[in-house]
Every structure is written in structure tokens, then in C-alpha cells.
Amino acid sequence: MGFPILIQAPLSGYTDSPFRKIVKDYGVDVVYSEMISSAGIVRQQEKTLSLAYFTKEERPIFLQLFGAESEIMKDAASIVAERFSPDGIDINMGCPVKKVVKSGAGAALLRNTTIVREIVKKVKSVIKCPLSVKIRSGWDEDKSLEIAKVIEDAGADIIAIHPRTREQFFSETADWKVLKNVKSRIKIPVIGNGNVQSPYQAKTLYEYSGVDGIMIGRASLRKPYIFSSIKHYFEKGIPLLVNNEEIFHIVEKYVNYECTYRGEGRALKYTRKMIIQLLKGRKNSHRVKNEIFKIDNKVALLKILRREFSDDRIESSILRN
């Protein structure tokens, strides 16, 4: 039946250049940037532009733009394509956060297929690279098929679907029936996303829905090696197990990349969130978290992490689910 393409989901505040390099080392096929404000790009704001930065090791990479106005989205896409030459551009039509939907962007776009069509058409007209659109299944009810058809018809090359409505936020489980339904009714490749936490679930979703790609978000923070593990499972029938030594190696590399990227002071703050995710479910994780929050240098941080990942335990959470 072949293999799905494995994709790192955009995760605002996490999937920056250093994180993407880590998952690239662990089997991911394509990475997405976190969402980038189209208005900030057009205004040439340094901080916004810095979110579009990536290195060649991260390719293939899609840069994700969000916004509410088609002209601004078009101009931002054109600037980003020219300045950074990403392998693709993605339009965010799924962000449920109040501040974003209040401005008419993210999932708010799903309420109006006229604006969906307009944005896709205009962005597509100014870029040469592939265009993907990442949606939720609708605003307060499932409109995924109707929206997907508009997106396909307007010229997008790929559609990524997180099958929850905006109203659902992250409650309930993602409805994979939506993925199967859309996949069977449109021609462009469909990427399925939502609640994939293990190699078993990846295979179940792939076989059930026939999606072309599987996009993983939160589970990649707890298990950045999940993509390698999924590939191993598809190829050999058993997931790849990772021992503590390897997990320490991953987090050490990540901290080092972040220190180079942001400078040590900022990196120590930034990496905490991801480290907490990695420690989730481990013994003493609360105490270790408190220790990490007091640390003010990289050497001390790595010493704590070395201690926590010192036994030769195998990380078996990959076997759950």
C-alpha cells in the first residue's frame, strides 16, 4: 500500500528552525514553519521575517502564512517566495485562537468560501512553488468537503486537514471520517492530521483513510523521533524504540542548536517548553521542571538532563495507543 509522506505540523512557539532540524534527523519528510503574519511580512517587520528563516538542511519546507485579507496575503506570499525560496507556501485556515479569529484570519476564514477562494487564487497567482492550505473541518459544523472543493478548484496543490471544527478547539478526538471522505472526493493530495501519537495510529489512519500524508503536531514534541519510529514500523512491522541515551542526545543537540540560534539566555527560556514535553510522564518530572526553571546556563541545564536520562531505560511510550 506504500508509505504516507510524514510531515511536521506547524506549532507556534515550538517548530522553529532548530526544532525542525531535529525532526529532520529523525525521519520527517516535510516540515512546516509556524504561522507567520502576512501583515507583518508586508510591513517588513524584522521579528515576523525572522520566523520565515530556515537552513538548507530543513528542506523541503513550507512557510505558513496567516491573515484575513487576500491582497495582503498575496503580497506576503510574493515577498516570502522571493526572499526565502521555500519549497512551498501554506495558508493557515485553521487557527482557533481568539485573537486570530477576531481579526478574520485562521479558522474564521472557513465561514466564508468566497474569501477562501479569493485568497487561494490570489496567492497561487504570484508563486511558483506548491501551495497548500491547512484547514479545520469547519467553523461550528463539518463543511470540510465543500471547503476542500473550493480550495482545489481555486488552484491549491495540497490540502491539510485537522478534522475538528473551530468550536471544538482541541476537545474530543479528531474525526478521521472527515479525512476519508474528503480524500475520496477530491483529486489533490490530502494530508491527514489530528491525534496521531504512535506508529500504530499512523498506520491505522493511513489504511483507513487513504490520505497521502500524515501530519503530526503535539506528539512530535514528546517524541521528536516519532517519524523514524513510524517509518520503521511501516517497513519492519515493529516501531523503533529509543533509549534514554538517544533521547539525551536529541535534547542536547536541540539545546545547542537553540543557543546558537537565539543566544544562550533566550534559548534557555525558549527550550523549557519543549523539555517539559519530553519529560512528561517520567519519574520526578515536576521536580526536574522546577530545577530547570532556575537554571541560568547551558552547562547546568545539560547536567540535569544528563542525570535524568542516565539509565538505559528504553522509551516505551511509543508502544502505547
Ligand SMILES: Cc1cc2nc3c(=O)[nH]c(=O)nc-3n(C[C@H](O)[C@H](O)[C@H](O)COP(=O)(O)O)c2cc1C
Ligand atoms: C501549541 C500549538 C501551536 C500550534 N500552532 C499552529 C500554527 O502555527 N499553525 C497551524 O496551522 N496549526 C497550529 N497548531 C495546530 C497543529 O498544527 C495541529 O493541527 C493540531 O495540533 C492537531 O494535530 P496533533 O493532534 O498531531 O497535535 C498548533 C497546535 C498547538 C498545540
